[in-house]
Amino acid sequence: MMAGKVKMTQAPEVAATADDATNHPIRVQTKDVTVHYGAKQALFGVSIDIPDRAVTAFIGPSGCGKSTFLRCINRMNDTIEGCRVGGNITLDGDDIYNPALDVVELRARIGMVFQKPNPFPKSIFENVAYGPRIHGIAKSKTDIEEIVVSSLRRAGLFDEVKDRLHEPGTGLSGGQQQRLCIARAMAVGPEVILMDEPCSALDPIATAIIEELIDELRANYTIVIVTHSMQQAARVSQKTAFFHLGNLIEVGKTEDIFTNPAHKQTQDYITGRIG
Ligand code: ADP
Numbered sequence: 001m002m003a004g005k006v007k008m009t010q011a012p013e014v015a016a017t018a019d020d021a022t023n024h025p026i027r028v029q030t031k032d033v034t035v036h037y038g039a040k041q042a043l044f045g046v047s048i049d050i051p052d053r054a055v056t057a058f059i060g061p062s063g064c065g066k067s068t069f070l071r072c073i074n075r076m077n078d079t080i081e082g083c084r085v086g087g088n089i090t091l092d093g094d095d096i097y098n099p100a101l102d103v104v105e106l107r108a109r110i111g112m113v114f115q116k117p118n119p120f121p122k123s124i125f126e127n128v129a130y131g132p133r134i135h136g137i138a139k140s141k142t143d144i145e146e147i148v149v150s151s152l153r154r155a156g157l158f159d160e161v162k163d164r165l166h167e168p169g170t171g172l173s174g175g176q177q178q179r180l181c182i183a184r185a186m187a188v189g190p191e192v193i194l195m196d197e198p199c200s201a202l203d204p205i206a207t208a209i210i211e212e213l214i215d216e217l218r219a220n221y222t223i224v225i226v227t228h229s230m231q232q233a234a235r236v237s238q239k240t241a242f243f244h245l246g247n248l249i250e251v252g253k254t255e256d257i258f259t260n261p262a263h264k265q266t267q268d269y270i271t272g273r274i275g
Pocket of ligand 1: 037042060061062063064065066067068069080
């Protein structure tokens with residue numbers, strides 16, 4: 001059920017939420033962000049405020065720069081050869097491109113969940129315990145156990161795996177693996193969680209479970225999700241940004257973007273005329 005690929009003549013319905021996140025403090029702020037891959041420019045001056053304790057969705061046609069922009073927020077583009085990032089990005093007012101900043105530390109504060117679940121080839125327990133151990137967050141065996149259990153609980157996975165914590169993470173279903181990856185990201189105490197099409201490899205039931213989880217997690221985290229599914233954006237986010245050909249065309253309350261967009265390009269995309 002690849003909902004995002006269905007051509008529609010009407011915009012998707014937006015989940016009724018009293019909380020539109022407009023009054024939440026800004027956690028991540030970007031100003032005039034540009035990205036080049038070699039000579040090719042992929043992003044053209046993207047400025048956006050990302051609110052705390054809410055879900056912000058990036059939508060737009062394939063290749064418009066959503067993932068590229070998401071990777072700017074925890075400096076994952078640093079790992080791509082030939083990729084250059086310009087402009088300014090702050091987390092709680094601090095420049096995340098400050099050369100003095102410890103990138104490993106930054107990626108603990110701004111965690112990431114990828115399109116394809118990618119557990120380590122280790123046990124379920126070790127997948128979650130690894131991060132806190134290398135970051136020196138947990139000292140004793142009891143500390144580690146507590147973090148593993150609470151992270152698995154927060155990811156809505158503990159009850160399903162409590163009797164097999166020492167079996168390989170790769171033996172879980174796709175949806176469980178993705179929740180394991182979310183637990184792994186949470187185990188190092190992030191403030192922001194970036195999700196790059198986290199449901200695109202999952203069936204509709206596993207997708208619904210992850211969407212419910214995202215909705216719960218927003219009470220405590222700043223979440224940014226890239227999705228090719230407008231229905232998903234409408235269901236899970238409070239703020240939506242529409243990208244087209246490397247430009248941020250429009251950003252606002254999810255409800256406004258889907259019911260009353262200011263730009264014709266947004267209107268055309270959400271009604272299925274482009275993309
Ligand atoms: P989206 O996530 O919206 O599908 P991407 O951010 O993946 O878009 O891609 C934006 C543009 O940047 C595309 O033209 C794509 O081909 C290019 N691009 C993405 N990743 C790389 C890369 N590693 N090297 C070169 N070009 C890339």
